[in-house]
Amino acid sequence: MTRIRHSVLWYDRFFRYVFVASAALVSLIILAVVFFVARQGFLTFTVVSPWEFLFTTNWNPPANYGAFTFIFGSFAVTVLAICFGGPLGLAGAIFLAKVAPEWVRESLRPATDLFVGIPSVVYGWIGLTVFVPFVREHVNGAGFGLLVAGIILGIMILPTVISVSEDSLRAVSPALEEASYGLGATRWQTLSRVVLPAAAPGLVTAVILGMARAIGEAMAVQMVIGNSPQFPRSLVTPTATLTSEIVLEMGNTPFGSTWNNALFFMAFTLLVLSLAMILVVRLVVRHRGATP
Amino acid sequence: MNKYLADRLATACFWAAAAVITGILLFFLTHIFWRGAPVLSLAFVLGTPREMTAGGGVGPQLFNTFYILVLSLLFSLPIGVGAGIYLAEYARPGPLTNLIRLSTECLASVPSIVLGLFGAVVFVWYLGLGFCILAGAAALALLNLPVLVRVTEEALRAIPVSYREASLALGATKWQTIRRVVLPSALLGMVTGVSLVAGRALGESAILIYTAGLSVSRYFPDFDPFVAGETLAVHLWYVNAQSLVPDATRIADGSAALLVLVVLVFNLCIGIPSRILQRRLLGGGGK
Amino acid sequence: MGRLVAERLTAAEEAIRIKMEVQGLSVHYGNTPALSNVNLAVKANHVTALIGPSGCGKTTFLRTLNRMNDLIEGVRVTGRVLLDGEDIYRPGTDVVALRKRVGMVFQRPNPFPMSIYDNVAFGPRIHGLRDRRRLNEIVEKALRDAALWDEVKDRLRSSALGLSGGQQQRLCIARLLAVEPEVVLMDEPTSALDPISMLKIEELIQDLKATYTIVIVTHNMQQAARVSDSTAFFLSGELVEYGPTDVIFTRPRDRRTEDYITGRFG
Numbered sequence A: 001m002t003r004i005r006h007s008v009l010w011y012d013r014f015f016r017y018v019f020v021a022s023a024a025l026v027s028l029i030i031l032a033v034v035f036f037v038a039r040q041g042f043l044t045f046t047v048v049s050p051w052e053f054l055f056t057t058n059w060n061p062p063a064n065y066g067a068f069t070f071i072f073g074s075f076a077v078t079v080l081a082i083c084f085g086g087p088l089g090l091a092g093a094i095f096l097a098k099v100a101p102e103w104v105r106e107s108l109r110p111a112t113d114l115f116v117g118i119p120s121v122v123y124g125w126i127g128l129t130v131f132v133p134f135v136r137e138h139v140n141g142a143g144f145g146l147l148v149a150g151i152i153l154g155i156m157i158l159p160t161v162i163s164v165s166e167d168s169l170r171a172v173s174p175a176l177e178e179a180s181y182g183l184g185a186t187r188w189q190t191l192s193r194v195v196l197p198a199a200a201p202g203l204v205t206a207v208i209l210g211m212a213r214a215i216g217e218a219m220a221v222q223m224v225i226g227n228s229p230q231f232p233r234s235l236v237t238p239t240a241t242l243t244s245e246i247v248l249e250m251g252n253t254p255f256g257s258t259w260n261n262a263l264f265f266m267a268f269t270l271l272v273l274s275l276a277m278i279l280v281v282r283l284v285v286r287h288r289g290a291t292p
Numbered sequence B: 001m002n003k004y005l006a007d008r009l010a011t012a013c014f015w016a017a018a019a020v021i022t023g024i025l026l027f028f029l030t031h032i033f034w035r036g037a038p039v040l041s042l043a044f045v046l047g048t049p050r051e052m053t054a055g056g057g058v059g060p061q062l063f064n065t066f067y068i069l070v071l072s073l074l075f076s077l078p079i080g081v082g083a084g085i086y087l088a089e090y091a092r093p094g095p096l097t098n099l100i101r102l103s104t105e106c107l108a109s110v111p112s113i114v115l116g117l118f119g120a121v122v123f124v125w126y127l128g129l130g131f132c133i134l135a136g137a138a139a140l141a142l143l144n145l146p147v148l149v150r151v152t153e154e155a156l157r158a159i160p161v162s163y164r165e166a167s168l169a170l171g172a173t174k175w176q177t178i179r180r181v182v183l184p185s186a187l188l189g190m191v192t193g194v195s196l197v198a199g200r201a202l203g204e205s206a207i208l209i210y211t212a213g214l215s216v217s218r219y220f221p222d223f224d225p226f227v228a229g230e231t232l233a234v235h236l237w238y239v240n241a242q243s244l245v246p247d248a249t250r251i252a253d254g255s256a257a258l259l260v261l262v263v264l265v266f267n268l269c270i271g272i273p274s275r276i277l278q279r280r281l282l283g284g285g286g287k
Numbered sequence C: 001m002g003r004l005v006a007e008r009l010t011a012a013e014e015a016i017r018i019k020m021e022v023q024g025l026s027v028h029y030g031n032t033p034a035l036s037n038v039n040l041a042v043k044a045n046h047v048t049a050l051i052g053p054s055g056c057g058k059t060t061f062l063r064t065l066n067r068m069n070d071l072i073e074g075v076r077v078t079g080r081v082l083l084d085g086e087d088i089y090r091p092g093t094d095v096v097a098l099r100k101r102v103g104m105v106f107q108r109p110n111p112f113p114m115s116i117y118d119n120v121a122f123g124p125r126i127h128g129l130r131d132r133r134r135l136n137e138i139v140e141k142a143l144r145d146a147a148l149w150d151e152v153k154d155r156l157r158s159s160a161l162g163l164s165g166g167q168q169q170r171l172c173i174a175r176l177l178a179v180e181p182e183v184v185l186m187d188e189p190t191s192a193l194d195p196i197s198m199l200k201i202e203e204l205i206q207d208l209k210a211t212y213t214i215v216i217v218t219h220n221m222q223q224a225a226r227v228s229d230s231t232a233f234f235l236s237g238e239l240v241e242y243g244p245t246d247v248i249f250t251r252p253r254d255r256r257t258e259d260y261i262t263g264r265f266g
């Protein structure tokens, strides 16, 4: 009996350490990611001036390393994605959370799962086979460019925007709503004056998470952006983003070369932007905690 | 404006938004399968790819997709579930817990291409593995990890405290409580979460291009984890971007449909047995 | 000489009859006091009832007796709680072993989402019993002791969640009896039940007294009067009065006890 007792307690302690170690490992991994990507990336500046890299647009390695086009491209597709996907996603979330009758909601539920289930290369392939030819014929230009990338990303961020904002809309206390209905308000009045303000931090979080998803997306963008290191003259001229450029050039550059390091610095830029968005989300959520 | 009119208008807008979203989805799915279905023959699904001539299949890619998925889950499941258990069952509020939570969120937000580069530096280069299935699986594990932590923690937190109290009040240790009461009750939630993770991993490509590589072994199936292993998703990108085969369009159409099919079937398949399993754990035909 | 030995024996007997002793116990949740300076001795093979208005600290007190309070964030316990003369708050105490000796039944029935059989077998299994025949015996005995056997013997393998509330609570008691604790703590075990289930559990408590030491929290005065041997009255975290149940209920010494029992209390 005491032997059993002993081993039981030993297991208890052993697994506690296993779990603590796993948790610590997660922290260690993100530190390692930041460290390795940053170290490789900053090697760029032994050769290239930060000014040239960040603020000029002449990308012609190994002579010129002006990456501003890519930075601009990444921001541009993100903004476009939010313009397309943000309002649509928010409206969809409001529909699911507050407007849809039960049976509609239940039959739409798998739809969001399906959206998530489509891999990003498939989104890229759809962009390539549907949107690019369409824009080429009906708008103008080559079809490749910011516009199609923005549309595709706008669709890709829908599940993120919808699920996060739907959750926050559901979290609004029904008592608040009932109070508003009790005063004779219509559904739209209740939504716009009571529910949406109460859920605002969650909605902001949803949009930021959508942006984070858009700015980091590589494959779909690379397939439809045109991959030309030119500063875009319009929404339908080929250009490039940080992610598309990494995907495109990583395979052609030897590890340790300045060119390769420059790609790592682009990755580091993406990393910093994504982490910054997470911190913003944290602030927003904390703000919500302060004002219940 | 009349408030009733405004209400009607807003309602119409929301219905329209839902219709647009559903329309996009239906259009995408029809497009994928309309173009892909004619290509999906056994010869395509299980055949070997060709470099220069038409008529190749995607058998090795399909195999690699699952092989890398399994390996990556092998790496990430123990750690992810362990960290999730820590956060749900052991962690006390404090700076350490905050740090771990923040790390998980940060890791979840790292773009997959960046994780791909990290994998390329650490696994391919420093550890000297070269472009291979093992390196790809390890990198993919990093992508799975934060999601696994989150779904585990959520699944465990959904279990009522009273179960834990009952078990502890019988003299069970914490580990016994977790192992025999909490984990079995949370299993369904965890399996659902893992299937989401797996579905995403099946379609992942950015992280694999520069870790698992762009070529496939000459043998099929090849279980050697040290050879390069292009997956289906990567293949879809590759044939669009730089392949030399004359029937690239056909292969792309087929790969896209196959990929979506695989993800959907996978999610369906894992959902049903887990429900049965749950019923068995809850004890026979009661209730 | 002989008389002296006899006297010692009775003194020793008297000492054994104190199962748990609480000395100068205070409990804080963060900075809020929940119990202050409680002194109380729980007699072996007695039923001790804890009564008092809501929020007076009965649950808190009960949970200090098997250190379930450890699970709550920011709880501070001072004073001593002796189990057979040993302080259970002494550093180095095996809390898990303690909880095997001092078990607890909760206010709401909380069967595990497993079969009836597995619920009862849970305790013996975690304490290392593998033998199937022994397990079957223990499960049957525990269910019989909890007066549940006849109702469930044909459906041992079906889910415990399919039982009625009263059956679930008796199952929780059976589950506890299967680990053979020395002390059974019950926190309002019948408050979620109908009158018939309540009476069944009260009868059960009377039967269990022969083998176990029982401490029960209740809001039901009749219940306290019916089942308990001693009664402790708590008010705002203080132990106001403690003594034999008939004394507490018929001629309490403290005015506040009398007010509470007669229902003249806010």
Ligand SMILES: Nc1ncnc2c1ncn2[C@@H]1O[C@H](COP(=O)(O)OP(=O)(O)OP(=O)(O)O)[C@@H](O)[C@H]1O
Residues within 6 Å of the ligand: C029, C032, C033, C034, C052, C053, C054, C055, C056, C057, C058, C059, C060, C061, C072
């Ligand atoms: N987890 C906790 N955190 C902070 N304060 C608590 C906690 N649990 C109980 N308290 C406080 O401690 C005091 C005693 O609570 P306790 O639950 O012991 O009362 P009780 O006598 O069991 O009441 P009831 O009859 O309603 O069950 C109360 O003032 C309560 O608010």
Ligand SMILES: [Mg+2]
Residues within 6 Å of the ligand: C058, C059, C060, C187
């Ligand atoms: Mg209580």
